[in-house]
Amino acid sequence: xxxxxxxxxxxxxxxxxxxxxxxAMWLIETSGIQVPHExxxxxxxxxxxxxxxxxxxxFKPELVQQAMDAAVYDVPDYYKQGKWFxxxxxxxTACYDLETGKLKQAxxxxxxxxxxxxxxxxxxxxxxxxxxxxxxxxxxxxMHKTAWENSRYRCNDIFEHMDKPSYECANYVHEMAQAAxxxxxxxxxxxxxxxxxxxxxxxxxxxxDKGIPMWLATMPQAGVTAPISILGTVLQSxxxxxxxxxxxxxxxxxxxxxxxxxxxxxxNTFSMKYITFVYGSxxxxxxxxxxxxxxxxxxxxxxxxxxxxxxxxxxxxAAAEMSIHTLIAGLAGARAFRCGGLLxxxxxxxxxxxxxxxxxxxxxxxxxxxxxxxxxxxxxxxxIDVGPGGTYIDKKSTYEMFRREYWMPxxxxxxxxxxxxDLGQKTIRQQAREMAQKLIAEHSYExxxxxxxxxxxxxxxxxxxxxxxxxxxxxx
Amino acid sequence: MFEELKASIIAGDQEKATxxxxxxxxxxxxxxKILKEGLVPGMDVVGEKFRxxxxxxxxxxxxxxxxxxxxxxxxxxWDQNGGGETLGKIVIAxxxxxVHDIGKNLVSMMLESAGFEMTDLGVNVKIQAIIDxxxxxxxxxxxxxxxxxTTMLAMxxxxxxxxxxxxxxxxxxxxxxxxxxxxxxxxxxGFAPDALRAITLxxxxxxxx
Numbered sequence: 001x002x003x004x005x006x007x008x009x010x011x012x013x014x015x016x017x018x019x020x021x022x023x024a025m026w027l028i029e030t031s032g033i034q035v036p037h038e039x040x041x042x043x044x045x046x047x048x049x050x051x052x053x054x055x056x057x058x059f060k061p062e063l064v065q066q067a068m069d070a071a072v073y074d075v076p077d078y079y080k081q082g083k084w085f086x087x088x089x090x091x092x093t094a095c096y097d098l099e100t101g102k103l104k105q106a107x108x109x110x111x112x113x114x115x116x117x118x119x120x121x122x123x124x125x126x127x128x129x130x131x132x133x134x135x136x137x138x139x140x141x142x143m144h145k146t147a148w149e150n151s152r153y154r155c156n157d158i159f160e161h162m163d164k165p166s167y168e169c170a171n172y173v174h175e176m177a178q179a180a181x182x183x184x185x186x187x188x189x190x191x192x193x194x195x196x197x198x199x200x201x202x203x204x205x206x207x208x209d210k211g212i213p214m215w216l217a218t219m220p221q222a223g224v225t226a227p228i229s230i231l232g233t234v235l236q237s238x239x240x241x242x243x244x245x246x247x248x249x250x251x252x253x254x255x256x257x258x259x260x261x262x263x264x265x266x267x268n269t270f271s272m273k274y275i276t277f278v279y280g281s282x283x284x285x286x287x288x289x290x291x292x293x294x295x296x297x298x299x300x301x302x303x304x305x306x307x308x309x310x311x312x313x314x315x316x317x318a319a320a321e322m323s324i325h326t327l328i329a330g331l332a333g334a335r336a337f338r339c340g341g342l343l344x345x346x347x348x349x350x351x352x353x354x355x356x357x358x359x360x361x362x363x364x365x366x367x368x369x370x371x372x373x374x375x376x377x378x379x380x381x382x383x384i385d386v387g388p389g390g391t392y393i394d395k396k397s398t399y400e401m402f403r404r405e406y407w408m409p410x411x412x413x414x415x416x417x418x419x420x421x422d423l424g425q426k427t428i429r430q431q432a433r434e435m436a437q438k439l440i441a442e443h444s445y446e447x448x449x450x451x452x453x454x455x456x457x458x459x460x461x462x463x464x465x466x467x468x469x470x471x472x473x474x475x476x
Numbered sequence: 477m478f479e480e481l482k483a484s485i486i487a488g489d490q491e492k493a494t495x496x497x498x499x500x501x502x503x504x505x506x507x508x509k510i511l512k513e514g515l516v517p518g519m520d521v522v523g524e525k526f527r528x529x530x531x532x533x534x535x536x537x538x539x540x541x542x543x544x545x546x547x548x549x550x551x552x553x554w555d556q557n558g559g560g561e562t563l564g565k566i567v568i569a570x571x572x573x574x575v576h577d578i579g580k581n582l583v584s585m586m587l588e589s590a591g592f593e594m595t596d597l598g599v600n601v602k603i604q605a606i607i608d609x610x611x612x613x614x615x616x617x618x619x620x621x622x623x624x625x626t627t628m629l630a631m632x633x634x635x636x637x638x639x640x641x642x643x644x645x646x647x648x649x650x651x652x653x654x655x656x657x658x659x660x661x662x663x664x665x666g667f668a669p670d671a672l673r674a675i676t677l678x679x680x681x682x683x684x685x
Contacts, residue, residue: 093628093653105657136629165573197575199600223534224578272533275582275670347653472573 001373008331012293021297024238025061032058033243034195039205040251047250059246067249068242068298071258075301076124076157079336084365086357087159087262087303088118088340089128091143092349096314098436101429106349107133111146113440114341117351119151120439121358123340124159125262129349137472140164141462144173145455148180149447156183159303159336161217161262163187166471167203172462174212179454180447183213187260190218190244192225193236208252215260216244221270221277230287233267238294241265261301262338265294277345279308280321285328292332301336304329307357308339308346314353314429318343322357327364337361352432355439359411366407411435478514481546485518486525488538490545493518497546507550519543519589526672533582540589562593564682567610567645568619569601571634574627579651579671583619586671587678592617603634607641615645616682619674620664622651632662639663646681650674 012020035041035057045052049063078085095106098113106129114128127143134142140163147155155162164170164186177184188204191197204214218240220226226233241259248257267287269278278284288304295302306325311317326337339346341354371377382397392398411431415423426434446452462468477500484492493515500510522539525531531539566587570580577599588594595613597605610618618638622628628651635647646665659667666681668674679685 094655191575199573199575221578273529275533275579 003371003373005370006331006368007333008289008328011289011332014297017294017297020235020238023235024242025064027235027239028059028064028243028246029061030058031194031239032056033190033240033247035201035247036196036198037201037205040201040247043205043251044247050250057243057247059243064242064246067246067257070249070256071245072256073258073261073299073301074158074256076153076159078124078153079159079301082335084330084335084361085337086121086123086307086340086354086361087125087336087338088121088123088307088354088357089114089349090126090161090339090342090346091163092129092342092346093132094347095129095349096351098351098433098440101433103348105132107131108142108146110349111143112150114349114351114354115147115150115154116440116443117354117436118154118341119445120443121354122153123354123358124153124157125155125338125340126160126162127155128341135469137166137169137469138459138462140169141172141176141459144176145459148176148182149452149455150443150445152445158258158261158301159338160185161187161215161260164203166468167206168465168468168471170203170207172458172465172468174210176455176458179458180451185213185215187215187217188244188248190216190240192218192220192240194240194243196244196247204248205251209254211254212252213256213258214248214252215258216241216248217260217263217266218244219263219266219268221268222283223272224270226267230267230269230283230290234265234287234290234294237265237267259300261295261303263305264300265291266305267291276310278310279305279339279345280310280318280325285325288325288329288334289332292329292334296333302334303336303338304334305339306334306337308342310345312344312348314343314350314356314432318353319356319360323360323364326360327367330364330368351436352429355432355435356411356428359409362407363409363412478510478517481510481514482518482521485515485539485542485546486521488535488542490538490542493542493546494549497549501549501553507553511547511550515543515546516591523590523672523675537582537585540585543589544585563591563679563684564616565593565595565613566617566619566678567595567597567606567613567615568621569597569606570599570621570623571627571630572600572602573630574622574624575599576623576651577621579623580619580621582671583621583650583668583674586675587619590675590679592678603630603637606634607638607643610638610643610645611641615643617678618643618645618647619678620647620649622649622654624653628653628658631664635662635664648674648677648681 034055036055041052044050044057049060051058095110097104108131111129111131127147130139131142144155164173174184186207220233220236222228222233226236245259269281269284271278292302306329307322309318309321340357341349343350481496526536568584570577584594584596595609597609620631631649648666649659649664650668656667666677668677
């Protein structure tokens, strides 16, 4: 018998989500969304349940429901097994240098290091940084290539959300994915309120006959591109997600179309004081709880953006926000956490911070771990056996259990002052940096040599492709 | 009455600000005097309070709207009374490939409130269109905005093209992924991390700080 799992009570209930669902459907049917693409509008117009009014598309609830029912969320085994994991990184252009600790622009060398570090810690997700030392038309191709060459999970399951900024770029990444036997998807980011980026939509339109899985995401900002209340923003998020998914469902019938779990029902908070996105705030954490409730309601994979902070440094501010956010999300049932390594609302990537977060995740995971309730664990016989003033230190049970009974941190050590002085008075950041460097140096995973060679050939071809270069070059 | 007008701008009370402006014009007060002694001092206070984080975005936007509505009332009087000079002419745009406009709109609104004449070209704007607009209005400054890491790189080509076109306009850049380091690297004339600092920068670049 186990003691009852720790959990969180409260939040949106079924009746409330039923009501929000009904309102989202009503908004889609009556207000619709803007589809700034003639070809897509034409495709949509061919279907029953669609009303086109100028560039606005409105959908009947039954059709939206069909799109939602058709979506397949092919989660990886580690998610099915309920393992705790971190998604670490999402296209940062700046990073803290792992040697000097100084802020700088990310390079292709940083990309390799951070991917190896992430893989050593079993993290998943997208490529952590954008290599700013290579031309723009090659950046996203190199991010995929490097991720696939040096990691097992990265850019390879439903928890990735990598951009492919042009059709030509998407084709190269698709070709590489096929050569490497890796996952390829294309994502649509809606532009709140109620619209799409025409270019992004055009790439999806051109890819529509290839049977490619396509995902949809939106990021309405409370008070700016969505109503000021978090609940209102969540409702708009539902409305945009469902309507956008319906567009994909009708446009890309040969592929699986789904809501990206990475940003499912995202409702961003916004600082009117500093005019910035805000993550890790009180309200954003409340939003995460709504998000978890909605994912449970719609049976979507749960991954919470609890590892993101406004703090510019890996400091107490960052640690407090991420720990509280992750603990609360964990209590609400989340086991997957994203944006590991990101600081300053995603402007900076920090490798040593991934190491610290790994420790924080283990810390929280161990608080919430399952525990047996039994006669043996109450250890009644041991209590009887020890006489007054005696000790349990030499007990067989102590010897057998002491290593597994207590979680032993690697970073948050339990030293006393003298021991800490003796060990060099190192800060957590120093220790984490050393650990990161060691993990990178010892990282051994590498994709099959022939596959690597093939990826290299494709990349070399991409380098010389003037159409690819033009696809991301401004016309002057 | 000037103090009252100034207070109405600070409070973001558009109705009161336009009412007072109309009354002053009807009383024969010159538009330049209304602008310089009522509206601009009000917006200066708003700017200061925004910079010191006492006033927040929605409050500043209300003030900017009150300022704009009042300034509109002055325009018909400028020709006959002189005045109406601006701090400078700015062409602003979100670069090609990028459709995000919240930051750019805010900067545009704040610069207009501060006394610049704005030409806002919108989002996803080709470099040539920016250069053409800058030449057409004889711009002192060009403001480029980008939100995406892919489009921020377009700024480099944009600046090169602007310089190559012979335009005299200086170029200021901004947007979420932009840093001072990047702004210097692409040889822009300046970078501002937010809308208020964009005003300070713009004034400096046109020599009116």
